[in-house]
Amino acid sequence: MTAxxxxxxVVDWVRWYVREVSGESVYDRYVAHARAHDPEAKVMSRGEFERDRMDAREADPRKGFRCC
Structure with a gap:
């Protein structure tokens, strides 16, 4: 292995780690899952996905604790 x-x-690992911790990779997994199960289905845009995800978190306090 060269330097x-x-x-x-190491850079690839750090990039992967940051994407996992920040939740950046969640959308990519959603798209892959949606296309694998129904290639014809409409896939939400990233903005729609994030709004839907945030609404679900706020509706159920167990999924994303928020104090305020």
């Missing part, structure tokens, strides 16, 4: 490939591997 460049080692650095690239």
């Amino acid at each position: 460049v490939s080692g650095v690239r591997r």
Whole structure:
């Protein structure tokens, strides 16, 4: 393993980790799941998905604790 490939591997891992912790990858998983189960179905845009996700969190306090 060369130094460049080692650095690239670390950068890829950090990118993956940040996307997982921030929730960025959730939309990508939603799109992959929706297309795998019904390729003809309309897939929500990222904005629609995030609004729907936030509404679901706020409707059920167990899914995303918010104090205010």
